[in-house]
Amino acid sequence: MLEVLEALLFLAFDYAPALVFASLGAVLSERAGVVNVGVEGMMRAGAFAAAVGALVVPTPLGVVLGMLAGACLGAVHAYLCIRWRSEQVVSGMAINLVALAAGTFLLEALFAPTGTPPIAQLERWSLPLLKEVPIVRAASGHSALTYLALALPLAFHLALWRTAFGLRVRAAGEKPAAAETLGVSVSGVRYACVVGAGLLAGLGGATLSTSTLDRFEHHMPAGLGFMAVAAMVFGRWTPLGAFAASAFFSLGNALRIGVASSAPAVLQVVPQGFLLALPYALTLLVLGLQRRRGAAPAALGVPYDPETR
Amino acid sequence: MRERLIRGALPSVLSVAAALLLCFAAIAVVAASAKVALDAYLAMVWGGLGDLPRFLDGAGVAVLARPWGEAATKAGLLALTGLSVAVAFKAGLFNIGAQGQMILGAIAAAFLGAQLELPALVHPLLCISGAAVAGGLYGLLPAALKLRRGVHEVISTIMLNWIAVSLVENWLVVGPLRARASGDLSISGTDEIAATAQLPRLLGETSRLHAGFLVAVAAAVLLHLWLSRTRLGFETRAVGLAPEAARASGIPVHGRIYQAMALSGALAGMAGALLVLGTEHKFPATIGAPYGFDGIAIALIGQNHPLGVLATALLFGALRAGGTRMQLFGVHKSFPELIQGLALLFVAGRMVWDHLLALSKRKRPAEEAPRA
Numbered sequence: 160m161l162e163v164l165e166a167l168l169f170l171a172f173d174y175a176p177a178l179v180f181a182s183l184g185a186v187l188s189e190r191a192g193v194v195n196v197g198v199e200g201m202m203r204a205g206a207f208a209a210a211v212g213a214l215v216v217p218t219p220l221g222v223v224l225g226m227l228a229g230a231c232l233g234a235v236h237a238y239l240c241i242r243w244r245s246e247q248v249v250s251g252m253a254i255n256l257v258a259l260a261a262g263t264f265l266l267e268a269l270f271a272p273t274g275t276p277p278i279a280q281l282e283r284w285s286l287p288l289l290k291e292v293p294i295v296r297a298a299s300g301h302s303a304l305t306y307l308a309l310a311l312p313l314a315f316h317l318a319l320w321r322t323a324f325g326l327r328v329r330a331a332g333e334k335p336a337a338a339e340t341l342g343v344s345v346s347g348v349r350y351a352c353v354v355g356a357g358l359l360a361g362l363g364g365a366t367l368s369t370s371t372l373d374r375f376e377h378h379m380p381a382g383l384g385f386m387a388v389a390a391m392v393f394g395r396w397t398p399l400g401a402f403a404a405s406a407f408f409s410l411g412n413a414l415r416i417g418v419a420s421s422a423p424a425v426l427q428v429v430p431q432g433f434l435l436a437l438p439y440a441l442t443l444l445v446l447g448l449q450r451r452r453g454a455a456p457a458a459l460g461v462p463y464d465p466e467t468r
Numbered sequence: 469m470r471e472r473l474i475r476g477a478l479p480s481v482l483s484v485a486a487a488l489l490l491c492f493a494a495i496a497v498v499a500a501s502a503k504v505a506l507d508a509y510l511a512m513v514w515g516g517l518g519d520l521p522r523f524l525d526g527a528g529v530a531v532l533a534r535p536w537g538e539a540a541t542k543a544g545l546l547a548l549t550g551l552s553v554a555v556a557f558k559a560g561l562f563n564i565g566a567q568g569q570m571i572l573g574a575i576a577a578a579f580l581g582a583q584l585e586l587p588a589l590v591h592p593l594l595c596i597s598g599a600a601v602a603g604g605l606y607g608l609l610p611a612a613l614k615l616r617r618g619v620h621e622v623i624s625t626i627m628l629n630w631i632a633v634s635l636v637e638n639w640l641v642v643g644p645l646r647a648r649a650s651g652d653l654s655i656s657g658t659d660e661i662a663a664t665a666q667l668p669r670l671l672g673e674t675s676r677l678h679a680g681f682l683v684a685v686a687a688a689v690l691l692h693l694w695l696s697r698t699r700l701g702f703e704t705r706a707v708g709l710a711p712e713a714a715r716a717s718g719i720p721v722h723g724r725i726y727q728a729m730a731l732s733g734a735l736a737g738m739a740g741a742l743l744v745l746g747t748e749h750k751f752p753a754t755i756g757a758p759y760g761f762d763g764i765a766i767a768l769i770g771q772n773h774p775l776g777v778l779a780t781a782l783l784f785g786a787l788r789a790g791g792t793r794m795q796l797f798g799v800h801k802s803f804p805e806l807i808q809g810l811a812l813l814f815v816a817g818r819m820v821w822d823h824l825l826a827l828s829k830r831k832r833p834a835e836e837a838p839r840a
Binding site for chain 1: 494498499562564613617619620622623624626627628629630631633634635636637638639640642643758761762764765768798799800802803805806808809810812813815816817818819820823
């Protein structure tokens with residue numbers, strides 16, 4: 160029983176970081192008032208660039224390339240939404256469609272239809288003290304990104320709620336006109352946050368192709384970007400909430416994989432489809448039960464036009 | 469009228485042209501040869517519009533009919549999902565959930581097509597109606613969540629998409645509705661639909677052009693007439709443009725939104741029915757292609773005008789049918805989807821076009837208006 164639990168936790172520790180990074184990115188962008196449904200596309204760009212980069216340069220540098228690729232798409236999103244006040248959902252979905260098709264096109268043109276050749280996976284750290292203790296030892300033996308994913312949410316929480324920059328970000332998302340009156344450059348803050356969101360989504364994608372797996376596969380990230388959006392909503396647009404939701408979804412997914420491989424009889428009673436639908440159904444349920452208005456930033460999705468102040 | 473048409477369509481035309489050019493450059497760079505890119509584009513055009521050069525060489529009518537069939541099949545699906553997104557837009561809602569509504573429509577059509585025994589004409593009509601009802605009910609969910617609980621429809625439809633995929637593809641299609649295996653053959657997907665439920669082919673056996681295309685064209689024309697010529701259509705547009713003003717003038721805003729989302733879901737559901745009754749003849753293991761998301765691109769490039777949506781769907785249906793021919797030149801068949809995605813990105817930046825067009829106008833001194 161203990162071993163099963165340990166294996167489950169280990170799987171979740173491997174699976175969660177991509178979701179954590181991407182949902183933190185979504186939180187950052189939406190806290191500043193820019194809707195980000197392009198996470199899926201930015202993750203795909205990150206996963207692809209990281210895997211292709213790692214074929215040539217050392218894998219950690221490949222991860223950086225993946226982050227930059229995500230940031231590039233983030234910059235496109237920011238430029239369209241902030242400079243040209245485009246419909247933010249449209250821009251996000253366009254980025255998804257472009258990344259989906261461009262990834263397939265480049266993969267086919269440069270490698271094979273199913274995926275890139277394997278790369279050197281990120282080194283797995285074995286933690287000297289932890290690995291002796293049962294259960295807790297599931298936390299040992301992951302790549303550096305897993306430990307980063309454990310630390311980053313807290314850092315984001317402190318940055319958003321305890322620093323001047325965090326206050327500016329939240330002001331840009333709640334009442335941009337008031338922020339501008341106090342001398343905050345709303346578009347500057349929004350640019351920083353949306354590009355940062357791309358950076359994080361790219362990191363999430365890179366995690367998939369360099370840490371969770373050892374290559375880019377043609378269907379990556381297979382909806383994980385949308386699940387990151389769900390985690391952000393489930394976590395009420397807060398870093399710690401998004402982290403908790405990501406961890407919860409990942410644990411659920413690990414449980415599903417574990418059940419499917421070790422106890423397939425259970426799936427006769429509870430079909431796999433129910434388990435797959437659960438994170439999304441729960442998110443809808445929580446949204447449906449909450450008070451009206453909810454936790455979303457007040458100016459979310461509203462392009463800021465200084466002239467209509 | 470003509471001026472309005474040109475002004476409305478110009479940003480879309482420019483966006484598609486820019487996307488075509490950019491993608492041309494992409495192939496030329498990757499293949500390091502402009503000749504390859506040109507050949508691939510020609511293959512795409514003839515593959516979508518019918519192989520005119522070979523027809524003129526006397527190759528028989530099949531070289532025209534087969535590409536038309538492929539193009540019309542794709543265009544029908546794109547038109548219906550595009551109309552689905554467009555009609556929700558008209559009421560001021562962003563329906564990202566066409567994919568999920570389409571999946572529900574497809575499984576409803578596959579179920580009714582396989583389980584019922586009905587005469588030839590009635591059977592497909594009933595399947596399409598069933599699919600429309602399934603998709604429409606699923607479309608009402610985000611409307612109810614928005615109006616009663618304040619949940620934004622973009623969020624709820626993202627969730628509903630994945631719920632539909634999980635429940636249909638990972639439960640119904642592999643569980644209760646899985647095809648009964650005959651002999652040792654293991655079959656994926658649901659049971660084949662009855663022959664009576666299949667949509668009749670219009671150009672004989674050489675072409676896959678089926679009656680579903682006519683359904684899509686009729687839907688576009690009817691939707692246009694409904695939006696522009698009836699009171700309900702006018703009220704729906706009023707709700708989308710200015711909900712407060714609509715409420716003040718006595719239009720039941722909630723009612724119009726529910727109705728538009730039901731219609732939107734029904735159109736997406738019909739797209740699912742077309743896929744099942746016209747091409748696949750069952751619900752396959754997975755729908756695979758994200759036609760629901762393509763619908764967003766088609767609707768916006770078509771400027772949310774039913775006839776614009778139809779024209780856009782025809783264009784991209786032809787490009788995507790022709791895309792399979794590009795593989796001969798080492799270009800992946802999903803390439804037209806890249807063109808489509810980029811075109812949407814450029815349409816998203818429509819303010820950029822407006823700005824550039826305004827600039828080019830200002831350069832002509834004769835038209836310079838005195839500025840306030």
